[in-house]
Structures are given as structure tokens and as C-alpha cells.
Amino acid sequence: MDRGGPRGGIPARDTRAVRNRLLLVLVGVVALVLAIHDIPLAGHLNRVERDRLVTTLERDAFIIAGRAEEALEEGTAADEPALRALVARYSFEEDVRVAIVDRDATGVVASQAADLAEDFSNRPEFAQALGGEPTTDDRFSATLGEELFFVAVPVLSGDDVVGAVRISAPSRIVDDRASDRVRGLLFVALISLLIAIAVAWLFARTLAQPIRRLRLATDDLAAGDLGVRADDDDGPPEVRALATSFNSMAGRLEQLVDRQRAFAGTASHQLRTPLTALRLRLEQLADQVDSGQAETVDAALVETDRLHRMIEGLLALSRADDAAVGPVEVDVAAVVHDRAVYWTPLAAERGVTVVADAPETATGFAVAGATEQIIDNLVDNALEVSPDGSELILRLVPDDHHLELHVIDAGPGLSEEDRGAAFDRFWRGADAVPGGSGLGLAIVRQLAAAGDASTELREASTGGVDAVVTFRA
Numbered sequence: 001m002d003r004g005g006p007r008g009g010i011p012a013r014d015t016r017a018v019r020n021r022l023l024l025v026l027v028g029v030v031a032l033v034l035a036i037h038d039i040p041l042a043g044h045l046n047r048v049e050r051d052r053l054v055t056t057l058e059r060d061a062f063i064i065a066g067r068a069e070e071a072l073e074e075g076t077a078a079d080e081p082a083l084r085a086l087v088a089r090y091s092f093e094e095d096v097r098v099a100i101v102d103r104d105a106t107g108v109v110a111s112q113a114a115d116l117a118e119d120f121s122n123r124p125e126f127a128q129a130l131g132g133e134p135t136t137d138d139r140f141s142a143t144l145g146e147e148l149f150f151v152a153v154p155v156l157s158g159d160d161v162v163g164a165v166r167i168s169a170p171s172r173i174v175d176d177r178a179s180d181r182v183r184g185l186l187f188v189a190l191i192s193l194l195i196a197i198a199v200a201w202l203f204a205r206t207l208a209q210p211i212r213r214l215r216l217a218t219d220d221l222a223a224g225d226l227g228v229r230a231d232d233d234d235g236p237p238e239v240r241a242l243a244t245s246f247n248s249m250a251g252r253l254e255q256l257v258d259r260q261r262a263f264a265g266t267a268s269h270q271l272r273t274p275l276t277a278l279r280l281r282l283e284q285l286a287d288q289v290d291s292g293q294a295e296t297v298d299a300a301l302v303e304t305d306r307l308h309r310m311i312e313g314l315l316a317l318s319r320a321d322d323a324a325v326g327p328v329e330v331d332v333a334a335v336v337h338d339r340a341v342y343w344t345p346l347a348a349e350r351g352v353t354v355v356a357d358a359p360e361t362a363t364g365f366a367v368a369g370a371t372e373q374i375i376d377n378l379v380d381n382a383l384e385v386s387p388d389g390s391e392l393i394l395r396l397v398p399d400d401h402h403l404e405l406h407v408i409d410a411g412p413g414l415s416e417e418d419r420g421a422a423f424d425r426f427w428r429g430a431d432a433v434p435g436g437s438g439l440g441l442a443i444v445r446q447l448a449a450a451g452d453a454s455t456e457l458r459e460a461s462t463g464g465v466d467a468v469v470t471f472r473a
Ligand SMILES: Nc1ncnc2c1ncn2[C@@H]1O[C@H](COP(=O)(O)OP(=O)(O)O)[C@@H](O)[C@H]1O
Pocket: 377, 381, 382, 385, 409, 411, 412, 413, 414, 422, 423, 427, 428, 429, 430, 431, 432, 433, 435, 436, 437, 438, 439, 440, 441, 442, 464, 465
């Protein structure tokens, strides 16, 4: 069965929409949790990085202070090559500067030549360090044109402050390190989000899949497959319960329809015997009554024949209902030729010529044996209305995908409204010849539909009816 086409059920995109909405919600929740978690964390990381840098710089400043103590005390710091080398080598990171001052706040050793012999007494950090207090601060440096971050520590000799060491670094080092950490954090968040998407997708899928299967089963039931059952031991409990309900509904429906079909079949079958008996009695009666009453008995016989045809028609319809066997490949052209031969003498009795206009062979899909009945019913109708001396055309037109069967008569035709109504069960035209059942075209349509063929009445160019049955090639 074609699962892609419109089948009157819930469209596939609906279950997909359920899944997508679920996915969106799950991913949204994860993203929200990550955001709540990570945004304050970024601020916190900035503080942590700054504290770490302060600790490192302070430690280094104290180490340098320790090495400088003796030289500063003796006032020989400026001539101490080892100290100069230590300061010059100290390049903890780019743009990190070291300056050692004596107790008068004059630069004696520095990583930057400009700082040598410089008077630092107006710098608050040196003032504080020379007062014996280590200090940490941020300041905008007009000289360097950027925000600086520094630590300054006193150089102590016993209780005496003999100088001070300052290490300064651009504030951006702290920011860079913090943003590196934040980037790492974002990367982890991104991975978490991807995992969340994958999990959400899987979860939504396992939920949507059983619903999708249930939908397909519903569509099949709607398309007339009463034997279809849904899988009721897979998926979440609610869906399983739904599948169980669906199954009991489908089972009940199948039972009811089967029973009704069987009833129509048996009822028509059971009516046959008493009807045959009734006909026999009427025939006997016709021989016994006088000519005045014979007309009434003849009319009764006609009605009996009509009843007989109706019962045969109903039986044929109920058999067509049961023809759930599906279409098989049939040489429709061969059937057309065969039926033309069969009908030719019967038509000749009414002065009608049967013309078969069909290729040698042309294969299409039809329920086995149905094509003969379809043609017979259509020719029967056409012959009924064909005027003496006219042609009754049986035409088969094959194209790439279809076989179009036409039964064309030169009769009076039908109005557009009647052409639609003629397929209804028991519908008969106002000037239909007595004796018909009104079931012929209903049977045609039913048999055709069982083989996926479509039926329609058109207006023929002669003004008569062009009955068309379109088979799948
Ligand atoms: N070829 C035709 N030309 C004119 N009327 C037709 C033709 N075929 C069918 N009809 C009309 O459609 C009605 C229904 O046809 P059908 O279902 O075969 O029942 P029945 O032949 O038993 O009356 C007919 O009674 C007739 O009025």
C-alpha cells in the first residue's frame, strides 16, 4: 500500500511536529540550565584568575626582595650583576615589568631601562610598600597607555625597610586568561548541548515512533483493510493502551462487517429457491388462466424476473465485496475481443452491430473474472438503448500507465446528473426499460474498484453514453 499518498489519516508531518516540539523543549531546557550555570561562572573565573596572578606575582616579588635585601642594605644594588641578571631574566610573561627601588624610592634595578634612576616617590604603591605594607592595585598607566595591574612589596632587613620591589603586568593578561577559561567552559557547554540534542532526538523518536505506527494502522483501517492490527507491546504505556483500544475497535469492526456481508450473501442465496418455485407456479398458472387474466400473470412473471436479477445482482455485489484478493494481471484486450464475439449475435437480433476496436493484447490489473462481468453489464445497458441499425463500440485505448475501456452506444444518452447517479445501487433512469434491477452499474463500479480501476459515464459524440473504465496498465 502506498504510504506516501494522502490517505485521509493524520498527516505524517503531525507526528514529526510532535517529535520536533519535544526535541525543542528538551534542548531548550538544557541550554537554559547551561546558561544559568555558566554566566555567573564566567564572572567568578575572572576573579579566580586575578587572585592567582596576585599570588604568583606576590610570591615572585618576595623572592626578588629576598635576593635584593643585602645589596640594598649596603647600597650596592645598582652594581650587583647577579641581581640585574635575575631581574632581566624575570620575564614571567610578556609585558611584565620589574622595578626595585631603594629606600628613597629611586629605581636601582629594573627590567626596563627607563625605570632606572627614576624617582618613584610619587607612586602610591611604592609609598605604601616602603611604609612596610605589601600592596596590590590596578591603575591606568599614562606612560604605557593601558590598564596596569601590579603588586609592590617591601624589602625588609630585620625591621628596617631598605627598599621595595614592584612587579607590574597589563590587566589584559588577567582578562585573557579568564576568557581562555570561559572559552573552555563554552566548549564543554557546546558538547553538553550536542549530547543533549542527540539524547533528546533519540528520546523523542522512541516516543514518536509507536505513534507513527499507530497512525499507519489507522490509515490502513480507513483505507478498508479491516484485518490490520497495531503493535501493542511497544512504546510508552499510554500509546500501548491506545494501540490495544485500536485493536479491539478494529476487531469488532471486522466482525460486524463480516457478519453483515455474510448476511447479505446468505439472504440473497436463500431467496433464490422460493423465487424459482414462485416462477414455476406462475408459469403453470399462465397456462391455466384465460386471456383476460394472462396479462396480469405475465406482468407478475416480469416482476419475478426483475426480483431474480436483483437477487443475482446483490449476490454479485456481496461477492465483489469479498474479492479482497486484489488485482492480477489480465489481458483486457483479449477479454474485449472475446465478449465482442459473444455479444455479436445477440446484438444482431436487435439490428445492432458490435464493433471491437482494441489491440491484439493489452495487459492491465483487474480482479480475476471481473473484466468479463464489467463488459457484460455495460454492453447489456448499451444494447438496451441502442436504436436499430446503430453501432455499439467496444474500444480499448492503452497509454503508458492505463488502459481505457470504452463502451459507446448511439442511444439517447443521460443527463450529466443522471450519469453520476447511475452508479448508485437500485438507481434506474426515468425511461429505463422495465425488468432491470438498477444494480448493474453498481456492480461494475464495485468490481472495477476492487481492481484499482475507476469508472465513469461520459457523453459520447453520438449523443449516447460512453461508459469508461480505466484500468492500471
Ligand atoms: N448506455 C446507457 N444509456 C442510457 N441510460 C443508461 C445506460 N446505461 C445505464 N443507463 C441508465 O442507468 C440505469 C442504471 O443502470 P444499471 O445500474 O445497469 O441498472 P439496470 O440496467 O438494471 O437498470 C439504467 O436503468 C438506465 O436508466
